[in-house]
Amino acid sequence: MKTFLKMPLIKANAMLDKLSQTDSFFKDPAISCWAKKQGKISIYSFAMVFATAEELQANYKAMRDHVAISFQSQVLESSAERWNLYLFYIVQEKMAHGLKQEIEHDKFSTRKIVCANVEGIIDEVRIQALIEAELFDFPITQRPVSTGTLRGLLDSAHPAVGQVLSKFADADKTASLEDLLNLLGHE
Incomplete structure (x- = not known):
């Protein structure tokens, strides 16, 4: 360090x-x-x-x-x-x-x-x-470090995004990407 x-x-x-x-x-x-x-x-x-x-x-x-x-x-x-x-x-x-x-x-x-x-x-x-x-002298508060995965955090905080990402991994990437962009645009 x-x-x-x-x-x-x-x-x-x-x-x-x-x-x-x-x-x-x-x-x-x-x-x-x-x-x-x-x-x-x-x-x-x-x-x-x-x-x-x-x-x-x-x-x-x-x-x-x-x-x-x-x-x-x-x-x-x-x-x-x-x-x-x-x-x-x-x-x-x-x-x-x-x-x-x-x-x-x-x-x-x-x-x-x-x-x-x-x-x-x-x-x-x-x-x-x-x-x-x-x-120069300002406090920086340390936040707790998350040990979960990004996917786990997304699934718990934004389940709809997690569902679209699941489809993105398995399906036609263009269609799933459009679904994801539409979902994010409405959230």
């Missing part, structure tokens, strides 16, 4: 320094960049902290656009990295559900995640924990 070493999410200050050389937007201290190595690619996340929902609404597109133009299209070479890029908008106050939906459903460039009503101090440790929780 192959075991995988869990790579940490690290703050990518060097990337922000590189980006800020050609785009002053990335000099903003409210912006941070994070990277996590996953196999042959790195998954990048940018985070920006806002005090209010109004501040977020007025500025979220700027971060989206600068990341798309200066980073996604100019720095990333791998298609897999371009499609595994995330923007985290962290807001200290409660916000309207509609605004959160509008931002998170914006399909331009990257996936956007809004973390609202984040209380307390929002430092690097807190931002890292928010990103880890959203992207």
Whole structure:
């Protein structure tokens, strides 16, 4: 059995320094960049902290656009990295559900995640924990393994399909296939 070493999410200050050389937007201290190595690619996340929902609404597109133009299209070479890029908008106050939906459903460039009503101090440790929780630390519940055969499971859960499959094994395959397709179309 192959075991995988869990790579940490690290703050990518060097990337922000590189980006800020050609785009002053990335000099903003409210912006941070994070990277996590996953196999042959790195998954990048940018985070920006806002005090209010109004501040977020007025500025979220700027971060989206600068990341798309200066980073996604100019720095990333791998298609897999371009499609595994995330923007985290962290807001200290409660916000309207509609605004959160509008931002998170914006399909331009990257996936956007809004973390609202984040209380307390929002430092690097807190931002890292928010990103880890959203992207990498999710529970996987193990299901019981069935020891029955596929045919047995089909016969018990879908007896009509099992009957048609029995005919398919013994009869004219074209006719039985039509029966099976008709049955599946009506179930």
